[in-house]
Amino acid sequence: MRALLKPIIQPELGLVFLKPGKDLLPLFSTRVLVSRAPSEFHKLPSGALPIDGQELANDPRFTPFYQHERVLSAAGGISSLEHWVSLKSGCQIEGEHTRHMTTLRYGNSALRLCYGCDNRLRGQSIPKLQVVADANLAAYILEMVRSYFLFDESHQLTLPELCWWAVMHGVADLLPDDVCSASLRLPPATIHTGGRREAEITHMPAARQVVAEKVKKAVKTLVIDPEPPKALFKLPKRERWESKPYLKWVKSQPCAACGGTADDPHHIIGHGQGGMATKAHDLFTIPLCRKHHDELHRDMSRFEEEYGSQIELWFKFMDWSLSVGSIK
Helix, strand or coil: CCEECCCEEECCCCEEECCCCHHHHHHHCCCCCCCCCCHHHCCCCCEECCCCCCHHHHCHHHHHHHCCHHHHHHHCCHHHHHHHHHCCCCCCCCCCCCCCEEEEEECCEEEEEEHHHHHHHCCCCCHHHHHHHHHHHHHHHHHHHHHHCCCCCCCCCCHHHHHHHHHHCCCHHHCCHHHHHHHHCCCCCCCCCCCCCHHHCCCCCCHHHHHHHHHHHHCCCCCCCCCCHHHHCCCCCCCCCCCHHHHHHHHCCECCCCCCECCEEEECCECCECCCCCCCCCCCEEEECHHHHHHHHHCHHHHHHHHCCHHHHHHHHHHHHHHCCCCC
C-alpha cells in the first residue's frame, strides 16, 4: 500500500502532521518509508496510490511462457485464475453494462463481464476478448509469483525473480530462448545466408537447452551433510527418506529377479527393514515385476533362496544406478 499525502508542518515544534483518513490508517501500523513525490505525481490527489501493473506482463518475449498450460498449472491452475478474476469489480469489456457480474472462462484464461456483455459475447472468438484474456493470464501469473516471494503489492518483479520462480516450479525449460540468451550473455542468434563450407559451421546449442542442462546439474538426488544436527542428540527422531523421482527410476528398470519389465519399486523387508507399521527408505528399493513382488511378500525365505538375498540384489542395483549417473 502506498499513499500520497500533503504534510502540515509545525517548524516551531519540529513536527509534521499527516491526515491519511480511516482507510489508510493501517499503513501506519509499522514504520513507513517517507520520500518526495516524483514529478509525475504532482497532479494526483491526496490519498492511496493505485497499484502499478507489472512491467513484465507487457514483455512480448514472455507471451508464450504465460500462455503455456504447465505455467498456469504451476501458478495455481485455471480454477484459481477464475477466482482471482472474479474479484475484479467492473466489466472488462467496453459497452453498456448491467449491474450483475459473472466470470467467463475463455480458453486457458478468464474475463470478468457483466450479464449483458456475457450474453452478447459468450461463445464468440473475437480479438478484443483474447487481448483481455491474455492480459488477465499474464497479470495473474505475475501476481502469484509476487505473492510466492512475499513481496508487497508495489514491488515490480524483475526478470531474475521470474526466472528463479520458473526454476523452483519446474517450468524453466519453457522460458523464452532470447531471455535465456540474455541471462547467459550469449550473442543474439544469427541466420547465415548463402553457401558455407562444412568446416565453417559451428554447432551452438540453444540457450534454453543450456539453461535446462545447468538446472539439471544443480538438482541432486542425494544431499550429503557431514555434520547433521540431529546426530548430536542421544535419541534423535528418525525420519524416512523419500524421493518420487528415484522411485520412478527404480520402476523403469528390469526386474531384479527375472530381468523382465518391472512393475513396482520394492522396499526391502526383513534384514532390519520394513518392521511393524514402518517402511524402508525409498533408497532401499529394487525393481520387481508384479509376479516376483507378490512372490517375495508371500514367502521371503523361498524368494531369497531362489533369487538371492534382497541385500545382494539391492547392492547390484545400487552399483548400476551410481555407475549410470541416476544418483549423483
